[in-house]
Every structure is written in C-alpha cells, then in structure tokens.
Amino acid sequence: MRQFDVLVIGELNVDFVVRGADVVPAFGQREKLIEDATLTLGSSAGIFASQAARLGLRTAIVGVVGADLFGDMVLRELSERGVDTHACITAPDLKTGVSLILAPTAGSRAILTYSGSIAALRADQIDRGLLVQARHLHIASYFLLDALRPDLPQLLAEARRAGMTISLDTNWDPTERWQVEGVLSACDVFLPNEAELLAIARTRDVASALAQLSRVVGLIAVKQGAQGALARRGSELAHCEARPVRVVDTTGAGDSFDAGFICGYLRGWPLADTLRLACACGSLSTHAMGGTAGQPTLEEALA
Ligand SMILES: Nc1ncnc2c1ncn2[C@@H]1O[C@H](COP(=O)(O)OP(=O)(O)OP(=O)(O)O)[C@@H](O)[C@H]1O
Numbered sequence: 273m274r275q276f277d278v279l280v281i282g283e284l285n286v287d288f289v290v291r292g293a294d295v296v297p298a299f300g301q302r303e304k305l306i307e308d309a310t311l312t313l314g315s316s317a318g319i320f321a322s323q324a325a326r327l328g329l330r331t332a333i334v335g336v337v338g339a340d341l342f343g344d345m346v347l348r349e350l351s352e353r354g355v356d357t358h359a360c361i362t363a364p365d366l367k368t369g370v371s372l373i374l375a376p377t378a379g380s381r382a383i384l385t386y387s388g389s390i391a392a393l394r395a396d397q398i399d400r401g402l403l404v405q406a407r408h409l410h411i412a413s414y415f416l417l418d419a420l421r422p423d424l425p426q427l428l429a430e431a432r433r434a435g436m437t438i439s440l441d442t443n444w445d446p447t448e449r450w451q452v453e454g455v456l457s458a459c460d461v462f463l464p465n466e467a468e469l470l471a472i473a474r475t476r477d478v479a480s481a482l483a484q485l486s487r488v489v490g491l492i493a494v495k496q497g498a499q500g501a502l503a504r505r506g507s508e509l510a511h512c513e514a515r516p517v518r519v520v521d522t523t524g525a526g527d528s529f530d531a532g533f534i535c536g537y538l539r540g541w542p543l544a545d546t547l548r549l550a551c552a553c554g555s556l557s558t559h560a561m562g563g564t565a566g567q568p569t570l571e572e573a574l575a
C-alpha cells in the first residue's frame with residue numbers, strides 16, 4: 273500500500289493576475305487604476321497538485337521555493353489544499369519565482385515571469401524514497417526545469433523500476449527547440465496542448481502528430497482550449513467538446529485538465545470518461561481568477 277497516489281515534480285511560483293481593460297502599462301510614470309488584482313498560487317506543478325488533491329488523490333509535491341514571503345505562501349497554499357510539501361526545498365539564496373499575468377480580456381493574457389527558484393530543482397535534491405511511496409509521477413513544465421532536465425531520463429528510469437506510472441506536461445518551450453528525446457518514451461501519459469503537440473511532432477496536422485507520437489507514448493491527451501480536447505490510446509480515439517462557460521480567467525486550465533485526466537487514468541476509467549473528467553476540471557477552473565480558486569471536487573466535476 274503506497275502512501276501517495278501522485279507525486280508531482282516541477283516548478284513552484286506565485287501568480288499575480290491583474291485584470292481589466294486598463295492593464296496595458298503606460299510608460300512615463302503614468303498611473304492607471306485597474307479593475308482587479310489577485311495574488312495566488314501559480315505554477316503548472318502547484319496548480320496540478322492542488323486539483324489532484326481536490327479530486328481526492330493523495331498528492332505530494334517536490335519543487336524549490338526561495339526563503340521569502342512568496343515561498344511561504346506557495347507552501348502554505350499547497351498544504352491548505354491537502355498537498356504534502358515535506359519534500360519541497362527552500363533555497364536561502366534564491367527568490368521565489370513570480371509570474372505577472374496581464375489579462376485585458378478573459379481570453380487574452382500577457383505573462384512576465386521572473387524565474388527565480390523555478391529552474392533550480394536538481395535531481396540530487398529529490399528524496400528517492402518518494403518513488404516507492406507514490407503510485408504515479410507527474411512531471412510539470414519540463415522546459416523550465418533547467419537544472420533537472422539533463423538528469424530526468426535517469427530519474428524516470430528509477431521511477432519506473434520503483435513501479436510508478438509517469439505523465440508529462442511539458443508546457444511551452446521558451447527556447448522553441450522542443451527536444452523531448454529520452455523523456456517522452458519513458459512516459460505512460462503525455463498531456464500537451466495543441467500548439468505544443470504540433471511543435472514537438474514538427475508537423476501542422478493534429479491527426480498525424482497524434483499518430484506519430486502515439487508510437488512513442490501509449491496515451492496522449494491534447495488540450496484545445498475552448499474547443500475541448502482529443503485523446504488517443506493505441507488506435508482508440510476520443511473527443512470531448514468543452515462546455516460553454518463564462519470564462520473569468522483561463523490561467524492553469526491545462527493543469528487542472530491534467531489532474532482530472534490522471535484521476536480517471538489511475539482509477540482505470542474508460543478513455544472517453546477520463547477525457548470528460550479532464551475537460552470538466554479544465555472548464556470549471558476558468559470560472560475564477562487564478563489557477564486554483566475554481567477547481568472542482570470530483571462530485572462537482574461529475575455533476
Ligand atoms: N475558454 C474555454 N472554455 C471552455 N473550456 C475551456 C476554455 N479554456 C480551456 N478550457 C478547458 O480546459 C482545458 C485545458 O485548457 P487549455 O487548452 O487552455 O490548456 P493549456 O493550453 O495547457 O493551458 P495552460 O495555460 O494551463 O497551460 C481544455 O481542454 C478545455 O476543456
């Protein structure tokens with residue numbers, strides 16, 4: 273009997289979301305008043321872990337924060353949501369990462385990120401005991417994990433030997449080189465959005481990208497924003513329309529989707545039901561500012 277269902281490894285940061293028509297800055301010492309501002313738990317890993325715990329998965333997380341107010345906030349928000357943070361690292365010489373998200377309309381965002389502790393996690397800081405204490409390993413924001421990336425193939429091999437299943441959401445590659453050799457083939461589940469899928473497969477066609485990558489990784493779910501999502505397992509395909517929702521903020525919808533998908537996957541649900549749960553989590557998360565305030569429980573998502 274393992275202590276955790278899911279171990280999340282990834283980046284940790286806060287999001288400062290400012291919203292309203294007037295969020296486009298005017299330089300020259302001009303002050304503008306904006307509609308709304310929210311400081312909240314950010315990061316793909318943190319938002320995933322929060323949704324996983326809310327769905328009832330026993331969840332632990334490993335990431336690095338700085339010894340500062342934002343770092344304290346990240347760890348406290350995760351703990352309050354039921355995520356085990358004991359294996360997180362506080363680096364005294366780093367500042368916690370922060371993303372400033374400017375959202376002039378519900379659908380459009382500009383993001384300014386100060387990386388800080390985001391890229392700092394190293395393989396030697398990860399407690400290997402966790403690999404036998406959790407059933408599943410989720411890797412978030414692969415392309416931001418600069419210090420861990422070279423050692424990740426080795427870590428994934430250790431996780432697999434320890435009996436874990438593995439999922440990956442790379443998110444966007446800021447360098448746009450899109451190199452995932454050595455990690456994709458080590459995963460059971462790959463969770464890109466459409467743009468990321470096409471960039472990694474180096475094609476413009478979703479069907480051929482799915483066909484190509486499903487020879488490398490057994491189960492792929494592709495997020496398509498307001499269009500919903502697609503999934504492929506071997507030759508089996510599933511599609512789910514996104515529910516029309518009154519979107520407040522789409523930050524982290526993809527990470528809530530991922531947690532919903534892994535919840536269905538770990539419960540052994542059929543592909544179509546797994547995808548439907550994922551889409552429900554993604555869509556409902558857009559109902560509130562920030563990535564976590566709108567996240568549903570399993571009951572709410574099923575309803
Ligand atoms: N505008 C929307 N209306 C309805 N559902 C949405 C909307 N945006 C996202 N979703 C739901 O959330 C899921 C994931 O969102 P999205 O496609 O934006 O992922 P992503 O690009 O990985 O996001 P992230 O910015 O979190 O990385 C979608 O598949 C859909 O089910």
Ligand SMILES: [Mg+2]
Pocket residue numbers: 441443444465526527
């Ligand atoms: Mg994403």
